Amino acid sequence: MDRYLTVADVTESARRLVSRFPGTGRLRRIGTSRAGRPILMLSVGHGPRHVLVVARPHPDEPVGGATALALAERVARGEQLSPATDPALVTWDIVLCLDPDGAALSEGITEATAGPEPTLEGYYGSAFRPVAAEQPEWAPIVSRQLPESQALFDVIEELRPFLQCSLHSVEAGGSWVQLTRALPELAPPFQRSAGALGVPVQHGTYDALYWDNPSPGIHVLPPPDSTDRLAAGSENIGLSTWCAPMRYGGVTAIVEVPMWATDLADDRSPHPGAADALRELSGLVRDGGRQVTAVLDKARRFLPPAEENALGRVLEWMADDLYDLVAESWEPLARQAAEASLTRAQVCSLDVVARRQPLRAAGLLLRLLRAADDDTAPALHRELHELFAAWCTDFEKALRLRWVPVRDQVEHQARTVVAAADSALNVVQF
Structure with missing residues (x-):
């Protein structure tokens, strides 16, 4: 894996996986975008418990498609590397691209970052992120109900996942995880994965400035009445798709990995000025x-x-x-x-x-x-x-800044998702 995948790449790979593992994998349409594009979900395994994985919620964050396929492959093979990847125990439901319209406007990222030394100029020259009211995970916060958001809400209501993992990436910095509920067993494997792959752990992030921070790189959503501890514009975060699994006792993990890393991201020494x-x-x-x-x-x-x-x-x-x-x-x-x-x-x-x-x-x-x-x-x-x-x-x-190879971005994100699923299995009551 040396480049990001387009939506077409991911869809074709998902279809091939279903053909290779008949009876184990299923592909179905769960909704339609504003422009009429299909929103597809790949399900692998037949376990009674569900992990819901959401790829490409932001179209300018391309790593999720490849991570989604890596996760599906591990479960389909039945390697059972952990309890959560046992297809008889857990079904993995993977939304291949939540915002296909936005992704169509960011297709150039794949080519722009495919060389041996991708540049920020190539990335920003081809990336697209919609306004907040057109971002499926975030739109409900600003009282906008998109068909993409509704498709995800419907799947959450249908499956009642004990874990939802939203696959994100950041242009530059380190890796971190945001949780809607504490997963105490997640921090050690997350940090080991980052260290093994040379990905810095982000200490402090704009996305979770005032969230609880029980462990390096792990941030937990504050209680609902702590609106003074949320970033501007996120006071109604409870309306987002992130928080929907909480209605059924589930937890959401937002897993961020960097495209370009900087060692400053985990430098905990005092800034002199x-x-x-x-x-x-x-x-x-x-x-x-x-x-x-x-x-x-x-x-x-x-x-x-x-x-x-x-x-x-x-x-x-x-x-x-x-x-x-x-x-x-x-x-x-x-x-x-x-x-x-x-x-x-x-x-x-x-x-x-x-x-x-x-x-x-x-x-x-x-x-x-x-x-x-x-x-x-x-x-x-x-x-x-x-x-x-x-x-x-x-x-x-x-x-x-230094480029993080796509294969390392994918591996770290996939390891973190599996670790979150294992941790959630021990925390969520069924």
Whole structure:
């Protein structure tokens, strides 16, 4: 495994697996996307208990498709490497791609990262992540019910899984897991896997700034009444698909692996100037956002209307107030840093977020400018691409990024999912 798989690759591999293991694997359609694409689920095993695996919930996080197939293969072979992979005990139900429409707009990632030394410029130039209201796992939080979200809710209600695993990846940093309920036995195998494969464990993450952190890289959702401990915009997280298995006593694990790793992610030494660093990062995300928006303002008259174009909707959403929202969410941390130093790892996690926001926007706008039929588009493209390339280079150098081979991303994520399933078997009451 030396590259990410497209949705078509994953689907074809799933069909072949069903043919190779007749009676063990089943493939069925569980829903239809907004654009009419099928949402498929591969089930392996016949056990009375269910693990639900969700691949490609975010279309710009491509590792999940390959991980899903790796998990299915292990169970189908009946290797029984652990209790959770015993097909007579546990059925593994694997949603091959939760957001096929978004994935279609990120298909270029496979080619862009297929070389021996993939670059951030190639990745951000081909990646797409929809606005929050169009992300299937997150849309219910903002009162948007997508058919993709409903398909997942329906499967959760049907199967009542004791564990749901959502397969995510992060552009840069380390690996971590977010849980809706503590799994005490997960931390040791998770950390052993990361160490064996040379994947740093992320100490501190923007995604779970105020969650409980019982072990390095493991974060547990705070109680429902602790809304002051959640990131901005996630106060209604109980409405998300992540929390749906809790209705039946189940738990969800969100498993993150890095595409590019940085050793700063697990550097727990005090940062010598954390308060100043946070102020600089706030300026970085705001300044980058303003520069992209300035080019967008010049191009808006000839770009497709945002309501008709998914890339344009993201650009307008980000230009509205997203850059400021991200920067402002760090103000409590900046005050904390003035009193007690943050670690280099904590600052590193925020550094990744600060740099990626303008890069995501710039990559989308560059794609629209390349396709635009207007005499001024090439000049605007050159102007923005100069910034884009410089930001990518600065990102790679500042965090000393190194590519994690796809096979190692997949192996670590698959090991972590199996460890979570084994742990959940001992925690969840049946």
